[in-house]
Amino acid sequence: MKYWYGSLLIAVIAITGYISCGNDREPTPTVRTADPAEVIGEDLMISLSKAKNFHHKARVYMSDGKPAEAIAAVREILSLKFPAGAPEAEDVRNDARASLAKLLVGQGNVEEAMKVVTEGIAQSQRESFFVANLYTVKGEIHEARAALLEPTDPNVKVEKRAAIEAYDKSNQINTVLQQRLMEER
Amino acid sequence: VNALKENPMATDDDDILTGPVPAPEVEATASERMRAKSFGELVDKTLTGRTPPAMSADDRALLEVATVIRAASGNVELAAAKRRSIVEDALRQAVGDVAAKTSGAAIPITRARKKWVPWAVAGASALVAAAAVLLLWLRGPERIYVQGGGDVAMPEHWKSRPTDPLIGPIAQERAGDASARIDAIYADRLDGYRERQLARGRKP
Numbered sequence: 001m002k003y004w005y006g007s008l009l010i011a012v013i014a015i016t017g018y019i020s021c022g023n024d025r026e027p028t029p030t031v032r033t034a035d036p037a038e039v040i041g042e043d044l045m046i047s048l049s050k051a052k053n054f055h056h057k058a059r060v061y062m063s064d065g066k067p068a069e070a071i072a073a074v075r076e077i078l079s080l081k082f083p084a085g086a087p088e089a090e091d092v093r094n095d096a097r098a099s100l101a102k103l104l105v106g107q108g109n110v111e112e113a114m115k116v117v118t119e120g121i122a123q124s125q126r127e128s129f130f131v132a133n134l135y136t137v138k139g140e141i142h143e144a145r146a147a148l149l150e151p152t153d154p155n156v157k158v159e160k161r162a163a164i165e166a167y168d169k170s171n172q173i174n175t176v177l178q179q180r181l182m183e184e185r
Numbered sequence: 186v187n188a189l190k191e192n193p194m195a196t197d198d199d200d201i202l203t204g205p206v207p208a209p210e211v212e213a214t215a216s217e218r219m220r221a222k223s224f225g226e227l228v229d230k231t232l233t234g235r236t237p238p239a240m241s242a243d244d245r246a247l248l249e250v251a252t253v254i255r256a257a258s259g260n261v262e263l264a265a266a267k268r269r270s271i272v273e274d275a276l277r278q279a280v281g282d283v284a285a286k287t288s289g290a291a292i293p294i295t296r297a298r299k300k301w302v303p304w305a306v307a308g309a310s311a312l313v314a315a316a317a318v319l320l321l322w323l324r325g326p327e328r329i330y331v332q333g334g335g336d337v338a339m340p341e342h343w344k345s346r347p348t349d350p351l352i353g354p355i356a357q358e359r360a361g362d363a364s365a366r367i368d369a370i371y372a373d374r375l376d377g378y379r380e381r382q383l384a385r386g387r388k389p
Contacts, residue, residue, distance in 0.1 A: 040345050040378040048371045055364035074363075087347040088370065095363040102361035128347060133355040140360070174354045181350055 047082045051092050054080075055099070067107055074100045087126075094120050094130035098137045105144050114141045132173035139166035224248075234264065342377040 054077045061070035077096035082089030097120035104113035117138045124131045142163035146156045213221070227244060228251050230236060240248070263271070348370050355366075 038344055039339070039381060040343060040374050042378075044345055045371075045375060045378050048367070048374055052364075052367045052371045055367050059364050083345070086345045088345060088374065091348045091352075092367060092370065095366055099361045099363035126347070129349050129352055129354055133360050136355070136357050136360050140357075177349055178354060184350075 041083060043083045044086050044088060047080050047086075048088065048092065050080055051077045051096070055096075058099070058103075062103075067103060071100060071103045071107070074103065090124060090126070091128060091130045094124060094128070094134055098130070098133045101134075101137045101141065105141060110141055110144050110148065114138070114145075117141060127173050127177065129174065129177060132170040132177070135166045135170035135173065139163040139170065142166060340377075340380070342373075343381040344377075345374075348373075 054073045058070040058073040061067070061073060074096055078093055078100075080092075082092075097116050101113040101116045104110070104116065117134050120134050121131060121138070124134075140163070142159045146159035146163065149156045149159065224244065224247060227237070227240065227248060231248055231252065232255070351369060351373050352366055359365075
């Protein structure tokens with residue numbers, strides 16, 4: 001009788017040990033639950049939805065011949081609150097700045113447009129196609145500035161040189177990013 | 186007496202069962218009394234368990250009849266050894282000891298019961314349950330692992346991430362077309378959001 005109980009106890013311990021230790025080939029998983037800031041959450045979707053609606057609203061205003069209202073709508077995007085650390089936030093804001101700058105240039109408010117673009121470039125945490133787009137718009141603004149000057153004004157060359165530098169910077173960023181994406185794929 | 190009269194050569198050794206039957210009112214003879222007395226003693230010996238090893242066929246037949254008549258009266262008690270043997274046989278059959286049943290050997294009831302069987306079943310069940318609890322405790326609950334933090338990666342499209350791969354380089358003539366780009370970004374992130382919510386068993 002005692003032998004029978006002893007054998008049963010040994011068998012149970014052996015089975016338990018085998019199951020719990022049998023997967024030693026797999027590394028012990030690091031317990032790390034998903035960080036809410038890293039996943040697409042409801043807050044991010046709401047912010048993106050608002051940004052989308054403001055862009056559509058601006059487009060409607062522009063089609064209705066109301067550029068001032070369109071500019072105001074796009075400015076609303078810059079004040080939207082996104083989840084902390086969401087990369088989409090910087091991209092959406094930079095794109096809104098590019099669109100806003102284009103609208104401002106269209107209204108002849110070149111300096112304000114340059115300010116919007118410069119702030120966007122300065123606040124960017126990483127290089128992206130949207131930053132490259134800001135440099136493109138910055139080049140357009142420099143061209144607009146040059147066009148507003150007298151042809152004999154020496155600042156014309158300065159503005160045109162600045163425009164070329166902005167376009168080159170945009171191309172440089174695009175090239176690096178495209179190369180990086182190709183390598184990741 | 187009549188039979189003796191009819192057959193003067195008959196003796197007491199003749200078969201009384203096959204011989205002529207005397208009339209009821211006829212007085213018993215001395216030999217008949219002697220035979221009755223000796224048969225009574227034989228019956229007494231049989232009831233006390235001292236049956237003689239040898240007896241005549243007539244006496245054996247009469248003894249069987251007497252035993253049946255006594256048993257039918259309802260006052261028969263079995264010997265203690267016989268009673269114990271019958272009870273143990275019945276209990277052994279109830280326990281299911283086929284081997285013992287077929288052999289016919291009487292096994293003491295204390296051995297035939299197998300008291301350890303229910304304890305063994307209960308003990309084995311308790312050990313298995315303890316092993317299962319120990320196993321659950323060692324393995325821990327299932328968890329979702331984030332890419333870079335574990336070996337099971339969360340799908341990339343569930344995560345908040347830069348939109349460069351989705352948008353690509355922006356052409357100069359489309360520099361101000363942010364409306365179309367935000368549409369693409371929103372649709373892409375909505376797909377990931379919905380899929381993650383459905384995977385978690387919740388409605389988006």
